[in-house]
Amino acid sequence: EPEVTQTPSHQVTQMGQEVILRCVPISNHLYFYWYRQILGQKVEFLVSFYNNEISEKSEIFDDQFSVERPDGSNFTLKIRSTKLEDSAMYFCASRGVRGNNQPQHFGDGTRLSIL
């Protein structure tokens, strides 16, 4: 069964550094998402992306965040200048186009640790 893959599985970064989290969505999917989950808390929506532009973003997704689909397969989340509170699990998800009832399929996540 096709999967959403995320790399790396664990990223450790110094505070203030830039970090790029990578995702390869399922190949025929066109809607892409990033979520984050701070340890012990609920999963929170960050951003959705369709047709090479952001469809929706949450209040968490401020100017230090950006997303990009640099080629036909990757979908990246960049955090420009990381803060301690950015430490979390980041999930990428994708879904197909046959109606809004298609479920979002999640990757295994990238654990981001900011030191």
Next chain:
Amino acid sequence: AQTVTQSQPEMSVQEAETVTLSCTYDTSESDYYLFWYKQPPSRQMILVIRQEAYKQQNATENRFSVNFQKAAKSFSLKISDSQLGDAAMYFCAYTYNNNDMRFGAGTRLTVKP
């Protein structure tokens, strides 16, 4: 604002027994989608079951079924014949346009052998 509430932070069930996890949500929309996701200790997010609000029939996937009460805005998950592998965090999720998915705080399910 759409919110999702899971009032049971923890639940436990004996192996082979049945357990029901509760979820309520708040929305002014009439057409939307509800999901249950499972997150085992490995922290993957695995889709368990989904329900379209316009469908009156409750969704079923093998041992997993839902009790969808639209008027009450309730969406509970029933796990029958519980197995050790069912132990995980379970998240209820809501979306009306499948963009901004809102999750509940989760219920940690323990399965006792």
